Amino acid sequence: MARFHDLEVTDVRKTIRDAVVVTLKPANGAAEEFDFTQGQYLTFRRDFDGEELRRSYSICAGKDEGILQVGIKRVDGGAFSTWANTELQAGDTLQAMAPMGSFFTALDRATEKNYLGFAGGSGITPVLSILKTTLAAEPNASFTLVYANKGVNTIMFREELEDLKNLYMGRFNVIHVLESDAQEIDLFTGLVTEEKCAQLFKHWIDIQSVDTAFICGPEPMMLGIASALRTAGLGDSQIKFELFASAQPGRAKRKATATDAASSANQTKAAITLDGATQTVEMGKDMTLLDAALENAMDAPYACKAGVCSTCRCKVLEGEVEMVANHALEDYEVEKGYVLSCQAYPVTDNVVVDYDQ
Amino acid sequence: MTDEMSIENYLAQGGVLTNPSNVPPRYRAELMKMMATFVDSELAGAAGFADIINEGPGIKARIAAAKIVLEKSDSAEKVLRIMGDFGADTERYADHHPWTARLERNADIGQSRTKHDMRLAVFNYPLEGWADAVMMNLLMGRAVALQLEELSHVSYQPLAEAFRAILPVEAHHAELAEEGLMALVEAQGTQALQELADYWWPRVAASFGQEASEKFEGLKAMGLRRTQNAELKARWQQDAGAILGKTGLKPAA
Numbered sequence: 029m030a031r032f033h034d035l036e037v038t039d040v041r042k043t044i045r046d047a048v049v050v051t052l053k054p055a056n057g058a059a060e061e062f063d064f065t066q067g068q069y070l071t072f073r074r075d076f077d078g079e080e081l082r083r084s085y086s087i088c089a090g091k092d093e094g095i096l097q098v099g100i101k102r103v104d105g106g107a108f109s110t111w112a113n114t115e116l117q118a119g120d121t122l123q124a125m126a127p128m129g130s131f132f133t134a135l136d137r138a139t140e141k142n143y144l145g146f147a148g149g150s151g152i153t154p155v156l157s158i159l160k161t162t163l164a165a166e167p168n169a170s171f172t173l174v175y176a177n178k179g180v181n182t183i184m185f186r187e188e189l190e191d192l193k194n195l196y197m198g199r200f201n202v203i204h205v206l207e208s209d210a211q212e213i214d215l216f217t218g219l220v221t222e223e224k225c226a227q228l229f230k231h232w233i234d235i236q237s238v239d240t241a242f243i244c245g246p247e248p249m250m251l252g253i254a255s256a257l258r259t260a261g262l263g264d265s266q267i268k269f270e271l272f273a274s275a276q277p278g279r280a281k282r283k284a285t286a287t288d289a290a291s292s293a294n295q296t297k298a299a300i301t302l303d304g305a306t307q308t309v310e311m312g313k314d315m316t317l318l319d320a321a322l323e324n325a326m327d328a329p330y331a332c333k334a335g336v337c338s339t340c341r342c343k344v345l346e347g348e349v350e351m352v353a354n355h356a357l358e359d360y361e362v363e364k365g366y367v368l369s370c371q372a373y374p375v376t377d378n379v380v381v382d383y384d385q
Numbered sequence: 386m387t388d389e390m391s392i393e394n395y396l397a398q399g400g401v402l403t404n405p406s407n408v409p410p411r412y413r414a415e416l417m418k419m420m421a422t423f424v425d426s427e428l429a430g431a432a433g434f435a436d437i438i439n440e441g442p443g444i445k446a447r448i449a450a451a452k453i454v455l456e457k458s459d460s461a462e463k464v465l466r467i468m469g470d471f472g473a474d475t476e477r478y479a480d481h482h483p484w485t486a487r488l489e490r491n492a493d494i495g496q497s498r499t500k501h502d503m504r505l506a507v508f509n510y511p512l513e514g515w516a517d518a519v520m521m522n523l524l525m526g527r528a529v530a531l532q533l534e535e536l537s538h539v540s541y542q543p544l545a546e547a548f549r550a551i552l553p554v555e556a557h558h559a560e561l562a563e564e565g566l567m568a569l570v571e572a573q574g575t576q577a578l579q580e581l582a583d584y585w586w587p588r589v590a591a592s593f594g595q596e597a598s599e600k601f602e603g604l605k606a607m608g609l610r611r612t613q614n615a616e617l618k619a620r621w622q623q624d625a626g627a628i629l630g631k632t633g634l635k636p637a638a
Binding site for chain 1: 390392394399400401402403404406407410411413414415417418421425468470471473474477478481482502538542543545549600603
């Protein structure tokens with residue numbers, strides 16, 4: 029189960045106008061928990077007006093740097109990222125889960141690999157961690173970074189990347205592709221699309237020699253690049269993705285409160301939505317929501333039926349239900365109205381639940 | 386970099402998801418079911434096979450059987466760990482159910498699962514001795530290899546990677562079973578073994594699911610499936626039929 033640890037903020041530094049790099053130090057002896065692998069991310073939680081928000085941000089530090097750092101770019105309407113960019117300061121305490129994610133490959137000093145990284149905007153954070161770690165750990169590795177941004181002034185870590193180029197002369201190369209700022213070479217202007225990649229592979233990048241490619245950016249960019257890489261002959265196992273969807277909801281809505289009180293009757297009318305279709309069923313209060321759905325030929329998801337796996341999770345929109353066991357959902361999910369339907373018995377005479385939320 | 390795209394659209398175009406924070410609810414549900422099916426089948430398979438170890442003729446056979454139990458447990462753990470990323474209580478999950486439980490040898494359950502876990506129907510039948518275990522392991526091992534090949538392309542990258550790592554391990558189990566079957570044919574001829582093949586053939590075939598699954602298109606749009614059940618089953622029939630043929634056995638009619 030997920031567990032949060034306290035982290036002390038030791039530094040908050042602006043990298044561009046609307047992005048900060050936050051340096052963290054595990055508190056209360058949790059250092060071991062935060063021994064990360066390059067390319068992993070941290071999930072933070074914080075209360076905003078009594079409601080818990082969770083956000084994930086990638087670690088941008090290299091493994092060998094001995095520090096824990098994340099990059100946080102401000103998103104329009106994003107409560108957490110705005111707060112981190114305007115109010116967070118050294119001395120504050122943040123709470124995060126141990127590093128997660130598998131956006132990395134194993135390192136081996138003896139190999140002589142060629143890596144290719146693609147980053148769009150703040151997608152640079154995990155790629156930066158990977159390239160710093162890899163270049164330090166594999167003395168014969170080379171790394172080419174294709175870095176897409178709107179314009180020169182929105183390039184995160186621009187100076188740091190220049191420094192790395194000097195440090196790893198001949199092994200590290202950056203191609204900046206800018207959407208709106210014209211560059212000397214036409215190819216480096218515009219969006220990083222499938223066609224753009226194909227041209228880069230023709231003139232600038234020896235794609236045949238690439239062992240592994242890393243992509244982190246918005247959805248359309250990831251699709252285009254992956255498609256170009258496959259056309260160029262890379263297999264699934266050679267392409268590593270990291271997607272942090274731009275569509276993360278800004279703030280969760282409050283759980284609907286019970287509209288009717290419990291009554292003495294032992295029957296409940298349950299409106300159950302699954303795959304966009306809603307069925308209203310009569311069920312006994314001694315039956316779980318999951319069984320009611322299954323009995324009515326709905327293909328509701330489940331696996332363990334013991335409250336441990338969370339496959340059967342659904343959201344209660346109206347009415348009240350009671351869970352007899354819960355080993356999978358966390359308090360904040362329960363607060364939002366999520367229940368394990370295999371463990372949930374109706375309490376009120378009417379309930380409305382949804383498997384699609 | 387400003388163009389917006391829905392996750393559904395992204396998946397339909399072959400996009401890949403990489404962590405629990407942005408999987409849509411229905412995707413999450415199907416992914417969890419897929420993982421639970423695999424984990425339960427592996428745990429049930431390992432549990433059933435554990436009882437067979439001592440029946441192996443000679444030390445080499447017993448080592449092979451023990452290795453299969455070990456590696457199936459390990460494969461289950463790899464996938465259960467990913468379920469844990471989604472909130473599953475992994476320790477409790479592994480112990481919440483009696484994985485050795487089996488139905489009657491002649492229970493007619495077709496493709497249905499029992500009420501209590503998600504193991505594929507075929508893992509509900511009891512193994513009756515060494516030769517029976519070898520035959521089941523051979524036929525199901527080939528089926529698992531084909532199913533894993535299909536699943537190693539799922540759009541949830543951590544799971545696709547886990548399945549890619551598991552695939553050669555499971556394929557090797559079928560190879561061990563093939564060696565075991567060769568030895569059995571040499572020792573006792575084909576007659577009794579043909580009966581076992583006839584017993585397991587339709588039950589393993591059923592593990593490919595319904596031929597025309599209504600859910601297929603939905604799963605395909607989410608990047609969770611790409612090949613139809615019927616086609617996978619046909620590949621298995623050819624593949625497993627050829628292996629049986631090498632030993633002088635034949636598929637059930």
